[in-house]
Amino acid sequence: MTMLKEVKSKGLYMGKLPHGSDLLDEITAVCSQNQVRLGRIEALGAVRQARLGYYDQNTREYEFFILDQGLEITNLVGNVSVKDGQSMVHAHITLADSAGRAFGGHLAQGTKVFACEFVLEVFDGPAMERDYDEITGLPLWKDG
Numbered sequence: 001m002t003m004l005k006e007v008k009s010k011g012l013y014m015g016k017l018p019h020g021s022d023l024l025d026e027i028t029a030v031c032s033q034n035q036v037r038l039g040r041i042e043a044l045g046a047v048r049q050a051r052l053g054y055y056d057q058n059t060r061e062y063e064f065f066i067l068d069q070g071l072e073i074t075n076l077v078g079n080v081s082v083k084d085g086q087s088m089v090h091a092h093i094t095l096a097d098s099a100g101r102a103f104g105g106h107l108a109q110g111t112k113v114f115a116c117e118f119v120l121e122v123f124d125g126p127a128m129e130r131d132y133d134e135i136t137g138l139p140l141w142k143d144g
């Protein structure tokens, strides 16, 4: 059954991440430091290197890979919720090289910012908490 909860926009913020920062860690820190526990994020810019994950549905484990080159962030989309009592950012990213070839995946620690502009929307609403999901092996939002 589909889970559906109503949320309301509480605020919209725009910002720029520091050069050389870790993309996922920095977005997570922005959320933690501002008590954001429910929201969404989008961003664009460029990275010096990327580390992305691909979830193998058979082994139920993430495979991580590194793209060791400067790439454009053509899209980053993510949500903010709660895992183990902490703000958690779940984001996917699409990156492009000098020929416009695209790479994508689950944003992991190890992606270094060259330049990044983001929009963060904060929501008011029921807590969305992550918990281990037996079927997928992933930390998904709890039902109810």
Ligand code: ZN
Residues within 6 Å of the ligand: 090, 091, 092, 106, 107
């Ligand atoms: Zn993911």
